[in-house]
Amino acid sequence: MSLELRDVRKSYGDVEVLHGVDLVGRDGEVLAVVGANGAGKSTLIRIFAGAHAMSSGEMRVDGEVVHLRSPHDAHERGIRTVYQELSIVPGLSVTENLLMGQFPKRRTGLIDWPAAHRRAKELLDAAGFGAIEPRTIAGRLTVARQQMVEIAKALAGEVRVLVLDEPSAVLAGSDLDALFDLIRRLKARGVLVVYVSHRLAEVMELADSIVVMKDGVIIETTEPARTSEDELIRLMAGRKLEQIYPDRRSETGEARLSVHGLSRSGEFSDVSFELRAGEIVGLFGLVGSGRSEMARCVFGAEPPTSGTGAFRSPADAISHGLAFVTEDRKRTGLVGGMTVTDNIALATMRATTKGPLIDMPGRRERVAGMIDRLSIQPARCATMPVAALSGGNQQKAVLAKWLLAEPRVLILDEPTRGVDMATRVDIYRMIDALAREGLAVLLISSDLTEVLGATDRVLVMREGRLAGELPSEGTTEDEVLAHAIGVAA
Amino acid sequence: MSVNALPKISRDLLVTAAFGLLIVVMVVVAAVTTESFLTQANLTNLLKQMVTIGLLAYGMLVVILTGGIDLSVGSVVAFSGILTAGMVSSLPIPAAMAVGVVAGIGFGLVNGVLVARFGLAPFVVTLASLTTIRGLAFVYSEVPIAPEDPAFFTLGSAMAGPIPVSTLIMFAVFLVGGVFLTRTPAGRSIIAIGGNAETVRLAGINVRRHVVLAYTISGLCAGLAGVILASRVGIAQPSVGVAFELDAIAACVIGGASLAGGKGSVRATFGGVLVLVLINNLLNLYGVQSFWQQVLKGLIIIAVILAQRTNRVRA
Numbered sequence: 001m002s003l004e005l006r007d008v009r010k011s012y013g014d015v016e017v018l019h020g021v022d023l024v025g026r027d028g029e030v031l032a033v034v035g036a037n038g039a040g041k042s043t044l045i046r047i048f049a050g051a052h053a054m055s056s057g058e059m060r061v062d063g064e065v066v067h068l069r070s071p072h073d074a075h076e077r078g079i080r081t082v083y084q085e086l087s088i089v090p091g092l093s094v095t096e097n098l099l100m101g102q103f104p105k106r107r108t109g110l111i112d113w114p115a116a117h118r119r120a121k122e123l124l125d126a127a128g129f130g131a132i133e134p135r136t137i138a139g140r141l142t143v144a145r146q147q148m149v150e151i152a153k154a155l156a157g158e159v160r161v162l163v164l165d166e167p168s169a170v171l172a173g174s175d176l177d178a179l180f181d182l183i184r185r186l187k188a189r190g191v192l193v194v195y196v197s198h199r200l201a202e203v204m205e206l207a208d209s210i211v212v213m214k215d216g217v218i219i220e221t222t223e224p225a226r227t228s229e230d231e232l233i234r235l236m237a238g239r240k241l242e243q244i245y246p247d248r249r250s251e252t253g254e255a256r257l258s259v260h261g262l263s264r265s266g267e268f269s270d271v272s273f274e275l276r277a278g279e280i281v282g283l284f285g286l287v288g289s290g291r292s293e294m295a296r297c298v299f300g301a302e303p304p305t306s307g308t309g310a311f312r313s314p315a316d317a318i319s320h321g322l323a324f325v326t327e328d329r330k331r332t333g334l335v336g337g338m339t340v341t342d343n344i345a346l347a348t349m350r351a352t353t354k355g356p357l358i359d360m361p362g363r364r365e366r367v368a369g370m371i372d373r374l375s376i377q378p379a380r381c382a383t384m385p386v387a388a389l390s391g392g393n394q395q396k397a398v399l400a401k402w403l404l405a406e407p408r409v410l411i412l413d414e415p416t417r418g419v420d421m422a423t424r425v426d427i428y429r430m431i432d433a434l435a436r437e438g439l440a441v442l443l444i445s446s447d448l449t450e451v452l453g454a455t456d457r458v459l460v461m462r463e464g465r466l467a468g469e470l471p472s473e474g475t476t477e478d479e480v481l482a483h484a485i486g487v488a489a
Numbered sequence: 490m491s492v493n494a495l496p497k498i499s500r501d502l503l504v505t506a507a508f509g510l511l512i513v514v515m516v517v518v519a520a521v522t523t524e525s526f527l528t529q530a531n532l533t534n535l536l537k538q539m540v541t542i543g544l545l546a547y548g549m550l551v552v553i554l555t556g557g558i559d560l561s562v563g564s565v566v567a568f569s570g571i572l573t574a575g576m577v578s579s580l581p582i583p584a585a586m587a588v589g590v591v592a593g594i595g596f597g598l599v600n601g602v603l604v605a606r607f608g609l610a611p612f613v614v615t616l617a618s619l620t621t622i623r624g625l626a627f628v629y630s631e632v633p634i635a636p637e638d639p640a641f642f643t644l645g646s647a648m649a650g651p652i653p654v655s656t657l658i659m660f661a662v663f664l665v666g667g668v669f670l671t672r673t674p675a676g677r678s679i680i681a682i683g684g685n686a687e688t689v690r691l692a693g694i695n696v697r698r699h700v701v702l703a704y705t706i707s708g709l710c711a712g713l714a715g716v717i718l719a720s721r722v723g724i725a726q727p728s729v730g731v732a733f734e735l736d737a738i739a740a741c742v743i744g745g746a747s748l749a750g751g752k753g754s755v756r757a758t759f760g761g762v763l764v765l766v767l768i769n770n771l772l773n774l775y776g777v778q779s780f781w782q783q784v785l786k787g788l789i790i791i792a793v794i795l796a797q798r799t800n801r802v803r804a
Contacts, residue, residue: 318693335684349674
């Protein structure tokens with residue numbers, strides 16, 4: 001089926017965010033959409049999904065003009081969308097999540113559970129995710145597996161267009177392979193796959209055509225054979241990025257964080273490492289390796305079962321100079337309903353009062369300084385709700401919150417997930433500059449290129465244990481992955 | 490980029506203006522259609538009636554901001570009132586009144602500890618304390634207590650010029666309370682907790698302590714409201730204050746507070762209080778039967794909230 005957009009515009013209030021998008025997708029094609037955060041990709045996806053109506057322009061399906069008024073309309077036409085934010089109901093089983101509203105019933109009107117589980121199994125198998133057991137409570141699955149359930153759910157009906165928003169952000173290893181297999185099979189069946197991703201290597205591998213968005217318009221339509229990752233980055237950023245990762249030449253000082261034999265039952269055990277002033281240490285592990293749990297424990301968010309080096313509480317950790325940029329900024333990094341200023345000032349409120357009251361002019365000044373230093377966009381965002389910022393700028397706001405606390409040790413958990421390339425480069429430069437000023441940085445990442453490119457050495461975790469330590473210089477991605485999977489010699 | 494910020498500010502202004510207009514319209518309608526609204530007696534009465542619901546609404550707002558709810562305030566009003574009246578015979582009046590307020594603080598503290606420390610649902614905890622405290626009020630005295638010392642009536646009936654002293658106290662609570670929520674670390678923390686408690690915890694802020702503080706503030710407000718009410722009426726009844734918590738919640742919600750927490754404003758809650766009190770007063774002046782008053786009040790609340798919602802959706 002062909003899908004065509006003609007001069008599509010979209011405004012929210014007085015602000016136009018899409019300024020006339022023309023796009024053609026053909027059946028059996030993987031159409032990749034790339035662009036920096038705020039380029040208009042999410043808006044475009046919502047228009048495909050029928051979640052938001054376009055302000056003007058038209059959408060044609062097989063040449064015929066269609067008006068999508070709701071997600072239901074889109075489903076009717078075989079257009080299914082899997083958003084970056086999961087919509088899984090964590091308390092229900094995989095089967096219930098998959099079949100929601102379409103359970104096979106017995107003659108009595110009650111749900112036929114054996115048939116429902118069989119149907120769920122079929123759906124999972126068909127999607128290539130047979131490893132997932134339909135009876136499991138969805139919330140107990142890893143985020144990666146939840147994402148797979150979400151995709152299987154989108155494929156439950158007649159699918160002619162599948163829109164995937166950053167599907168690979170939480171996937172790694174064999175899960176990622178399963179996703180790619182699925183996309184290739186869908187393509188062979190004549191499905192149009194619209195693939196939105198920041199991971200350019202994947203885009204180059206999977207896509208038949210690539211559209212680059214910037215500032216609400218499509219600035220380039222190309223193909224993998226005619227372009228390169230560097231060129232895409234340059235197009236997205238609108239400037240040439242000489243180099244993604246800064247040159248690391250570190251002079252390390254005294255130990256800032258010493259963790260010894262740290263364990264937390266069921267999550268990780270016997271983890272020992274040291275962070276020194278001025279160094280950036282990567283921590284790599286597959287989903288479920290316990291790396292984030294370990295970091296949370298060190299920061300005092302959860303108590304350890306044994307070992308030393310963890311703090312009693314986040315307040316204790318902060319008073320010792322730690323800062324922790326968590327993995328999930330929406331759930332643990334930001335207070336979405338509050339302003340950018342409130343969020344950036346959150347961790348330093350107590351330290352910046354005049355008498356019993358917050359020193360408002362001082363706070364405004366400090367926050368303005370941070371917005372400027374991290375070039376958070378838009379520049380006059382101080383009184384905006386933080387949720388109104390794009391993903392990359394939200395991440396910068398979290399970073400700003402912690403930098404205001406002037407930390408001596410900075411733990412970053414997936415700081416570039418769902419963040420566009422230009423902002424990534426900003427973040428890498430920032431981390432590098434901080435380390436040069438003497439900060440000790442622990443960079444947790446499931447991006448192999450990043451974990452090697454931005455660091456001095458890499459710790460690898462596997463199944464809750466430290467499985468190796470490698471120098472970043474001269475180590476290949478394959479070697480790191482081999483340690484993480486457990487096939488290292 | 491400033492284009493983004495501009496419409497937002499004017500939008501807030503619009504909502505505030507619409508709200509102010511509603512109150513002005515109600516006052517004008519009342520003044521034009523009834524002879525008694527603008528009389529000194531009625532206005533004084535109106536100002537005094539505002540005190541109870543105003544105090545309760547502020548305390549309720551603080552709890553609602555954390556994402557909780559305090560259903561026990563009506564019972565606390567009854568208990569602190571009757572305790573104060575009962576103590577008058579053995580304590581000087583200021584001390585007796587202090588005891589009543591402290592009782593409110595104590596109940597708030599217990600609510601807060603049960604919610605924050607033991608992780609129980611606020612609705613269930615305060616539902617239980619609603620019935621427990623009401624019971625305790627009757628246990629303390631089954632019959633109303635009417636102290637004879639005229640000094641007992643001072644707090645509730647004294648005037649400072651044209652304005653009752655009790656109303657000034659309530660204004661002061663809103664003023665100080667507004668500064669507390671907007672300008673102090675504790676106040677900002679309380680709002681942030683309602684928005685995202687885990688983020689706040691990881692920012693090194695003691696979430697439990699702030700939740701306890703919120704319920705304690707609500708208890709303090711309810712205790713104070715109970716003492717003032719008993720003093721104004723001149724008689725403390727164990728049965729007073731039934732369903733007051735609902736008016737307090739209504740005032741917050743009319744003011745745009747979200748029951749999910751993290752969103753609400755002191756000024757708008759004050760507006761909510763004004764709207765509710767004006768509705769009551771108007772319906773009284775029109776001589777509407779009290780059961781019909783309840784029906785109308787409910788419908789008006791829904792209308793106000795719907796109006797606000799469409800305002801936001803359009804914006």
